[in-house]
Structure formats: structure tokens, C-alpha cells
Amino acid sequence: xxxxxxxxxxxxxxxxxxxxxxxxxxxxxxxxxSAIDRSLSAGFSGSDESGMTVRVEGELDALDSxxxxxxxxxxxxxxxxxxxVDLGELxxxxxxxxxxxxxxxxxxxxxxxxxxxVLAKIGRASVxxxxxxxxxxxxxxxxxxxxxxxxxxxxxxxxREVVAEIEAAGLRALGIVGLLSFLVGMVMxxxxxxxxxxxxxxxxxxxxxxxxxxxxxxxLLTAIIVAGRTGSSYTAQLGTMRITEEIDxxxxxxxSPFDILILPxxxxxxxxxxxxxxxxxxxxxxxxxVVAAYSFDVSFSVYFDRLPEVVxxxxxxxxxxxxxxFAIAIALVGCMQGMRVAGSALAVGxxxxxxxxxxxxxxxxxxxxxxxxxNLMGY
Amino acid sequence: MxxxxxxxxxxxxxxxxxxxxxxxxxxxxxxxxxxVGGSGSGxxxxxxxxxxxxxxxxxxxxxxxxxxxxxxERAQRDLRRRIGLLFQGGxxxxxxxxxxxxxxxxxxxxxxxxxxxxxxxxSKVLLAGLPADSAVKYPAELSGGMVKRAALxxxxxxxxxxxxxxxPTSGLDPIAAAGFxxxxxxxxxxxxxxxxxxxxxxxxxxxxxxxxxxxxxxxVLAFAPAADLAQRDEPELIAYFRGSRSAEYAKLEASQPGxxxxxx
Numbered sequence: 001x002x003x004x005x006x007x008x009x010x011x012x013x014x015x016x017x018x019x020x021x022x023x024x025x026x027x028x029x030x031x032x033x034s035a036i037d038r039s040l041s042a043g044f045s046g047s048d049e050s051g052m053t054v055r056v057e058g059e060l061d062a063l064d065s066x067x068x069x070x071x072x073x074x075x076x077x078x079x080x081x082x083x084x085v086d087l088g089e090l091x092x093x094x095x096x097x098x099x100x101x102x103x104x105x106x107x108x109x110x111x112x113x114x115x116x117x118v119l120a121k122i123g124r125a126s127v128x129x130x131x132x133x134x135x136x137x138x139x140x141x142x143x144x145x146x147x148x149x150x151x152x153x154x155x156x157x158x159x160r161e162v163v164a165e166i167e168a169a170g171l172r173a174l175g176i177v178g179l180l181s182f183l184v185g186m187v188m189x190x191x192x193x194x195x196x197x198x199x200x201x202x203x204x205x206x207x208x209x210x211x212x213x214x215x216x217x218x219x220l221l222t223a224i225i226v227a228g229r230t231g232s233s234y235t236a237q238l239g240t241m242r243i244t245e246e247i248d249x250x251x252x253x254x255x256s257p258f259d260i261l262i263l264p265x266x267x268x269x270x271x272x273x274x275x276x277x278x279x280x281x282x283x284x285x286x287x288x289x290v291v292a293a294y295s296f297d298v299s300f301s302v303y304f305d306r307l308p309e310v311v312x313x314x315x316x317x318x319x320x321x322x323x324x325x326f327a328i329a330i331a332l333v334g335c336m337q338g339m340r341v342a343g344s345a346l347a348v349g350x351x352x353x354x355x356x357x358x359x360x361x362x363x364x365x366x367x368x369x370x371x372x373x374x375n376l377m378g379y
Numbered sequence: 380m381x382x383x384x385x386x387x388x389x390x391x392x393x394x395x396x397x398x399x400x401x402x403x404x405x406x407x408x409x410x411x412x413x414x415v416g417g418s419g420s421g422x423x424x425x426x427x428x429x430x431x432x433x434x435x436x437x438x439x440x441x442x443x444x445x446x447x448x449x450x451x452e453r454a455q456r457d458l459r460r461r462i463g464l465l466f467q468g469g470x471x472x473x474x475x476x477x478x479x480x481x482x483x484x485x486x487x488x489x490x491x492x493x494x495x496x497x498x499x500x501x502s503k504v505l506l507a508g509l510p511a512d513s514a515v516k517y518p519a520e521l522s523g524g525m526v527k528r529a530a531l532x533x534x535x536x537x538x539x540x541x542x543x544x545x546x547p548t549s550g551l552d553p554i555a556a557a558g559f560x561x562x563x564x565x566x567x568x569x570x571x572x573x574x575x576x577x578x579x580x581x582x583x584x585x586x587x588x589x590x591x592x593x594x595x596x597x598x599v600l601a602f603a604p605a606a607d608l609a610q611r612d613e614p615e616l617i618a619y620f621r622g623s624r625s626a627e628y629a630k631l632e633a634s635q636p637g638x639x640x641x642x643x
Contacts, residue, residue: 065538066538105502344519346474
């Protein structure tokens, strides 16, 4: 057992050669098998095989498709050179296997996927970006047309789906949004306090924490968490539904996926994001208060007494007014990326990544735009 | 010859629902066996048990003479190597091309590398009846029939001794299905395979297999060539084999008993 495969060429007679095979021609002997090709072509070199009869004989301990593939190659090589090969001495099953594989020999060079040059890649990427922008515009267009109709007939909105989405995106996000806002509030208070304490201006911690939290940190942090948590889940859900053809099934029943899947998500997020932001603001202020009280001698009562003096309703509103726009951007990107998924499980993963990156990017860009706008308006 | 696989007293339950109870089955080597039964009779569950993907709730599984449920991890790996499995939906890895799908088990279980690996994988792809240029395609670019063939190529990668096929011809047109049956027969004869296939395809049952294992009453109710099962008078077998559609095959079989390609 386990004798390596061997092949010996015997040029005994004038016109009949003997190819003597021994050993185990299997996958387990793959190293020896791959060496056989070389030794054999050396054995044949300098001889003329045309018109020869090559009789294959010998006893193989074992033959599997790997070994048979090697033999099929040898037989094919001999026949190409004009020799006739006689496999009659081998057992029927081994002969069948060799014949089967000989009929379907792989081409000497495995096919390669076509490779693209740099120019082609740049072109492809540009076109992809262009169509992406186009698709986004088309998506917004469809939203306006479909959504506009529903504003006229609000009883046609699928409220049950809206409520379910509100629960998933809002209620279930309270924990993470609250905790992270609290921690960021603490961090800001530490940083502000460390500097202000040098000037004995500890009390100004309240100004800093309150203004930054209400105007920027609360809305932005919440939007980014929601983009990562909810936006990505929208993409994954719709993408998977595309692959399992559920979206097509909805269409075939006569239900617009836009009405039942996408619009409820957008409406829900527009409701949820401002509410979550208010909650985040609260937790951020609380985090700041805890640090101010325990590290910088600004007691809770002083902190919360001072709060209404440094911020007013306008400050809160300036932060909140941005959030529905964030919500639309996040839901739109999440849904659009999901609906564009095609092909395989891999595409769902890729679309989810793109969705989170694009949503986060858009949120920050929109925030910056609002800042400039508010500045011009004098707030 | 010793059976390739042996199921003894198998019980498979989901909660309180049991699909198999005290089920026995032996697979003789070198045969193509069709696993037949109504929807929900546990064909797929049985194949999963046989391929060691599901641990039965009771009973013994013997593969190639070894007690597959009690051997160590290494031995189990060895046993799995000797089983090729074709999933109902193909279950090709979508991130890999067809050729890479076939190369994956070869690379994992053997020391073959480079050109020789590609050549060997390529020969399996061609053996499964796919054109050479489909080897660099991704599963998403293949038609249903090509997915089945690519999955077969992957199942054959390691020269398994037992090939388990879950509905290999479902979703194929009749001509492609017949071609698939012929291919399985050709491979069985030349590679010395043993095949068990769950199927609803009457063509596969009557012409493409040597014996039929009929699942009913939570066990293998009967195990015999299709023509013999058609003579039995259990109500389930009558319904299955003497229903209007099956009767045609039985008549054909009776008039020309040679058409069953079973004998080898």
C-alpha cells in the first residue's frame, strides 16, 4: 500500500511500446503525480511516436480522478503525436474513468477573468458614481411623487408599519443614544472644566456644555448613531428582500414596496429623530452636570439654575430643526442602497457598508451647511 | 460488499414533532438510491443526518464501517471528506467564482497547489458538464441548471465515495434533468460512487436509480427497485406508484423491462 505512482516506458518491439504503470494513482500521491509528467516527457524526447501502438499495462493499487486525469493527459499527448493507445489491459472501471476524463480535458491554460487597465477602471468608477447620483435623484423624485400623493390622502399611509418602525428605530435606540450622549456630555465637561478652572470660571462650564450639546452635539451624535444602527438595518433588510425576491413578490401582488416598506421608514425616522435628539440633549446635559458637580464644584442646583439663563428655546430649536433633514437623508440613503442590491449575499454586505458611510457623510455635510446658514442669518 | 452507510434506529424530532422514529436504512455500494416520500416526510432531514450535519435525537449512524456519531473530531473530518453533498439550492459561495468554489475543498484538504490544483478543479467543472468559460463566472451569473452542475463539481472535488444529492433535478427542465440523471449514472459507474438522492422527479425515480427508499410513517417503509414498489399494496405506496402519473411509468416498465438502466 501507499506505493507512489510509477510509470516505465519499454520500447521493446519495433512498433509496440509498453507503458508500465504501478503504484497508487490518487490524490494522496499528488506530489508524485505532478512529477510524472516531467519524467515521462523526458522519456519520450527524441523519439517519433507516430504510427506506434502504446500498450498501457500494469496493476494499479488505486486510481481516482486525480490519477486518471494524469493518465488521460498522457494518453491524449500520445494520441496527439499520432500513436494509438491501447488501454485494454486495464480493468473496465479504470478504463471508463480515463476515457471519461480524456473526453473532457481542461484546456492547458485555465481561463482567467478579463483584467482591466487603469483607464478602464477610472472610467468604470466614474460611470458608477454618475449613475449613483442619478439613482439618488430618481429616488428622491419617486419619493416626492408618491409621498405627495399620500399627503393629499393621509389615510392611505400604512400607519401600522409606521408605528412598528417607530418602535424599532426609536424606542429600542433609547438605551444606546442615552448612554453615549451622557458620556459625551461628561467628556465635554471635563475638557471645558480643565481650561476654565485655571481662570476660576468654573461656572462657565454650563454655558459651554449647554450650547454645544443643544446646538451641535445632541443632534449630530444622535443622527450618526441612528445612521449606523437604523440606516444600516434598512439597507440590510431591503437588500435581503431583493435577493429573496420578496420585493418582486410584493409588486406582483400589487403592493408598491415604496408604500409599504420605504415610506413608513422615512415617516417613522422623521418622527423619531427629533424625539431621540431631545432625549440625547437631556442626557448630555445630565452628564455635564455630574462632572461639573463632582470635579469642578458646580453643584446641581447652580447648574440647573443657570441653564435657562444661557440657553433659550431658540437654541434648542436651532438644533432640532436640522433633525428631520438628517432623518430624510439617513432613511433615503438606507432604502436606496437596499433597493439597489442585486446578485448575492456579498452585495448586501457591500451595500450596508456604503449606506453607513454615505449617511454619516451626508449628515455631517448637512450639519455644516446648516451652521453656515445660521451664521448668515445671524443666529 | 459492506454497506457504505447504515442508519440504525434513527429518531429525529423538532420539539414534540418527530419526523423519524426507529428508522433503519442501508446503502449498498455502487448504487444510485432515490429517497422518496411526500412533502414533509423528512427527506432533507434524513440526508442532513446522513451527512453529519444534524445529530439525530437517537440511533446510530455508521459510515464506511465507522460509528460516525461517536468518533473524534479528526475522524469525523476524514469521514466528511469522503462524502460529497449537493444542497437543494446549490449553496455555492457567492463571493467565489465557480472554479474557486471547486478549489476550496481541494486546497483545504490536500497539499496540491498552483497549476495542478487549477487543472484538477477545472476537470471537475468540465466533468459536471459545464463549459470551460463558466469557470470564471460568479454564482450570481449562472442559470439554475448551471448552479446545480457547479455545486455537483464542488461536491465531487475530493473524489467522495458517497454522494448525497438533495433534489438535484428540481427546477430543471425535463431535458436538462434527464441529462443530469445520465451524468450521475456515468459518474457512479466510473468513479465507483454510491449515490443517494432525495427527489420528486418520476424520471429520476424510475429510470435514474437502482432502488427506491420510500419514506412514510416516520421510517423507511420500503426499499426496493421502483418496479417492485409499484406491486406492493401499502396505501402510501399505491398512492405514490399507482397514481395516474406514475402508472404510465409502471406500464412502460412492464412492457419493456430492459429500459431500467439499473443493472451495471
